[in-house]
Every structure is written in C-alpha cells, then in structure tokens.
Amino acid sequence: MPPKPSLNRLVPSPVFILSSIRSGSTLLRCILDTHSKIRAPHEMHLADLEVQLTSPYIELAMQASGLEKDEIEHLLWDRxxxxxxALTGKDVVVDKTPGNLLLWRRLTACWPQARYIFLLRHPLHILESALAGKPEQDPAQTWHLVITYLRELEDARRTLNGITVRYEDLTSAAEKITREICTHLDVPWEPEMLNYGAADHGPFVQGIGDFTENIKSGVVMPGRSLPTDADVPDSLVETCRAFGYMEAHL
Incomplete structure (x- = not known):
C-alpha cells in the first residue's frame, strides 16, 4: 500500500492565501516575502501544471506504483x-495565486496540513477593480467570475481553519495585521516587512500578480473609503453581509 499523501510531501504545511481576484494579494505576498523566514513568490498557477501519461506502459508503471494522475501532479506541485x-533558504512558503481559490478542495487533499490566510476586500471594490482591469472583457463575464470567486471564498472560510485578513485593515493598520499573521504562521514579526520595496520580489507583470504603479511603490498605501450600503448592488448584498461589510437582517 502506498504511503499517505502527507508522508510524501517535501513541504507538509505550505500556506495559501485564498482570495478573489483584485483583493490585494500581491501586496500581502510582497510584505510576507520580505520576512527572513517566509518565501512568497509570484503566482505559481499550480493548477495549470499537469501531468500526461502518454502510453499504456507509463499508465501500467504508475498503477504498479500506486500512483494516480492527480497524485503525480500533487508530487510535482509539492516539488x-x-x-x-531550497532556492531562498527560507522555512515557510506562501502561494497567493487567486486561482487556488477555485480548487481549494484539491489543495486540502494534496496538503492535509496546509495553512490558510483568507484575504477579504469589500466585494464592490473587487468588482469595480476587476471591471477596470479588463475593460475589453464582457462585463457580464467579469461579474460572473467575481461572484464565483466570492462564493468559493465563503465556502472555504466555512470549511477550513485559517486566519481572516481584510485588505482595508492591512492598508490602514499594517503592523497590527502583519503581527497577527506572523503569530498564525509561528514566525517572529519583523518590522522590515512593512518596507517591502527594499527587497526584490521578482517582476511585477500581468499574469503572475498585480503590476500597477501602487504595488511598484514599495510601501503600503492607504486604501479607498468603504462604499455605503446604498451603493452595493443586489447581487453583492449577500456576500457583503457574509464578509461582515453589511449588517445581516435579523
């Protein structure tokens, strides 16, 4: 009988930032990556890294080894x-790919001991940012994508253990929030984290994270004021209440 997946992992307890698109995850990953013990690379897009078994012989070999295609991919992701x-000599790895949110159930199967940071942002600001970021895309498609992400995020929060971080709090009280995250990750807080521009975090290019001038500034910049409840469209009211941005009706 093959060993349990958790016994096969080189990284038994990675950290995943689960968030919608346009939630400030690149800012959070740069702050964390500045820590001397935390490696938070650009978006890894592990879900798009697939294995192909291209002959009956390799299928037979993997079957004899007790390995299904999903588990072979999990081994590759883990590596x-x-x-x-290994490249950085750090102890904790954090992946912030927003697409991870759409396969969080598979992440838990791959890494039963994974740790999670749930990054929230006001849903209306997420939607507005997503629409502005892809003006050429059908707005209905963008709306559907954002709603899908937000629903998956709430499902993940109800199911998994983790720490919840609000983008608005991160930008207004960065030291307090990063101290809480460090406690969750069992690493000491380092003041250098707040000056993330002093470290090299790789390229800021479209497709593997935020690439706007704000993130390139290297400092935590104040966020926008929260919208009023009256500004929230009906399609986002339920999620705003679930995330604590609006009071639920009793």
Whole structure:
C-alpha cells in the first residue's frame, strides 16, 4: 500500500492565501516575502501544471506504483514549492495565486496540513477593480467570475481553519495585521516587512500578480473609503453581509 499523501510531501504545511481576484494579494505576498523566514513568490498557477501519461506502459508503471494522475501532479506541485524554499533558504512558503481559490478542495487533499490566510476586500471594490482591469472583457463575464470567486471564498472560510485578513485593515493598520499573521504562521514579526520595496520580489507583470504603479511603490498605501450600503448592488448584498461589510437582517 502506498504511503499517505502527507508522508510524501517535501513541504507538509505550505500556506495559501485564498482570495478573489483584485483583493490585494500581491501586496500581502510582497510584505510576507520580505520576512527572513517566509518565501512568497509570484503566482505559481499550480493548477495549470499537469501531468500526461502518454502510453499504456507509463499508465501500467504508475498503477504498479500506486500512483494516480492527480497524485503525480500533487508530487510535482509539492516539488515546485519545495524548490522555492531550497532556492531562498527560507522555512515557510506562501502561494497567493487567486486561482487556488477555485480548487481549494484539491489543495486540502494534496496538503492535509496546509495553512490558510483568507484575504477579504469589500466585494464592490473587487468588482469595480476587476471591471477596470479588463475593460475589453464582457462585463457580464467579469461579474460572473467575481461572484464565483466570492462564493468559493465563503465556502472555504466555512470549511477550513485559517486566519481572516481584510485588505482595508492591512492598508490602514499594517503592523497590527502583519503581527497577527506572523503569530498564525509561528514566525517572529519583523518590522522590515512593512518596507517591502527594499527587497526584490521578482517582476511585477500581468499574469503572475498585480503590476500597477501602487504595488511598484514599495510601501503600503492607504486604501479607498468603504462604499455605503446604498451603493452595493443586489447581487453583492449577500456576500457583503457574509464578509461582515453589511449588517445581516435579523
């Protein structure tokens, strides 16, 4: 009988930032990556890293080894995260790919001991940012994508253990929030984290994270004021209440 997945992992307890698109995850990952013990690379897009068994012989070989295609991919994903630690000499690896949110159930199967940071942002600001970021895309498609992400995030929060961080709090009280995150990750807080521009975090390019001038500034910049409840469209009211941005009706 093959060993349990958790016994096969080079990185038994990676950290995943679960968030919608346009939630400030690049800012959070740069802050964390500045820590001397935390490696938070650009978006890894592990879900798009697939294995192909291209002959009956390899299928037979993997079957004899007790390995299904999903588990072979899990081993590859694990090796990619381990590589980030090996290259940097750090102890904790954090992946912030927003697409991870759409396969969080598979992440838990791959890494039963994974740790999670749930990053929230006001849903209306997420939607507005997503629409502005892809003006060429059908707005209805963008709306559907944002709603999908937000629903998956709430499902994950109800199911998994983790720490919840609000983008608005991160930008207004960065020291307090990063101290709480460090406690959750069992690493000491380092003041250098707040000056993330002093470290090299790789390229800021579209497709693997935020690439706007704000993130390139290297400092935590104040966020926008929260919208009023009256500004929230009906399609976002339920999620705003679930995330604590609006009071629920009793």
């Amino acid at each position: 990619m995260l381990h590589r980030e630690l």
